[in-house]
Amino acid sequence: MSRRGELLEFAVLGLLHESPMHGYELRKRLNTALGAFRALSYGSLYPCLRDLLGKGWIFEASGGGSDVLSGSRRARIVYELTADGKERFQDMAESAGPTSWDDEEFDVHFAFFARTKSEVRLRILEGRRSRLEERLANIRTASARNRERMDLYTAALQRHGEESAEREVRWLEELISAERRGIAVPLTTNPPA
Amino acid sequence: MSRRGELLEFAVLGLLHESPMHGYELRKRLNTALGAFRALSYGSLYPCLRDLLGKGWIFEASGGGSDVLSGSRRARIVYELTADGKERFQDMAESAGPTSWDDEEFDVHFAFFARTKSEVRLRILEGRRSRLEERLANIRTASARNRERMDLYTAALQRHGEESAEREVRWLEELISAERRGIAVPLTTNPPA
DNA sequence: GTTAGCATGTAAGGAGTTACATGATTTT
């Protein structure tokens, strides 16, 4: 029992793998860095951390880091990965199942691609692409079938969704061909001025 | 009790407002036409229909429609809106609260804009825009703050999210200015060849 | 001095999925 948020656990382990952190900051990173978890609440995060402790994948490293905690605010609990935790993270990053192309799971996997084998990266990128192409096909047959009886706004929404999916497919295509050529990551566009 | 899926109820009423339908088809339309409910299951839909019946907002109009049901497959249950149901739908379409700019709720509201007052449409479009601009601001400060310690893939994911949000803001801007000029819906792009 | 941000947690409940149960019809 207690299959509490596999995906959330994966994301938390991944962020802690980069550097030790306390809960409050973890939440902020989950909300911004990762596309998934736009609005994750503490009511999910803290119980998740409790479970990870129980499993022995993280431990409390409260006062020890390079973090400046001179002015004492409320005692922050800094979490760090155990050896087991690092192993679990690698297992999760290395495994690509049919759920890995779901919107949220894809985002999380992608965010940790730097610690994923190239071969697995490729499988996930391709899986994601065919998932989106499936979606596109559905939208297209649906809008062909209902052409007449659909009002302008519904059509506009569908068209917008179609365009977004098309853009993501192109993005994936770039990433896939770069991956095949052994290049790390193509920068999507020129950086903001 | 039984505050079962306000949003789902709204969407179902909206689709039935267009034309009577049975559950199976309703699900398909919810999955394709509306951006939300990409993967709605029967386990959510049928209980929802049961509740709507209980509230007297829809009724079973099984054999009566213009639908061809010559070759009898399994008896389909076709639902239709009651007068109360139409009223409820109008109330919901007309009301714009702070939740109306959430991803899913926005999509559903937008899909039914044809039956929404122009003034309300404008409020929802503007609310959605500022929600997205808020999100953009968050992403930008976060990526400025972490510039160094972020690996290429995490950065690429964030950049992609940023671009998607930017595109949606531009899309909204077109819709808003068209709405102000009293034009119905600008076609987003040239139709597919 | 009061609002906003930092920081951690719990209990109750909402909204949905998965897996199950059933069976006809059309396509391959």
Next chain:
DNA sequence: AAAATCATGTAACTCCTTACATGCTAAC
């Protein structure tokens, strides 16, 4: 003859949010 699609429904379970509870510090 097998597989896919049509069609309806229930029970158990999962994951997450909301609302609550607490208290300190920085900015306005």
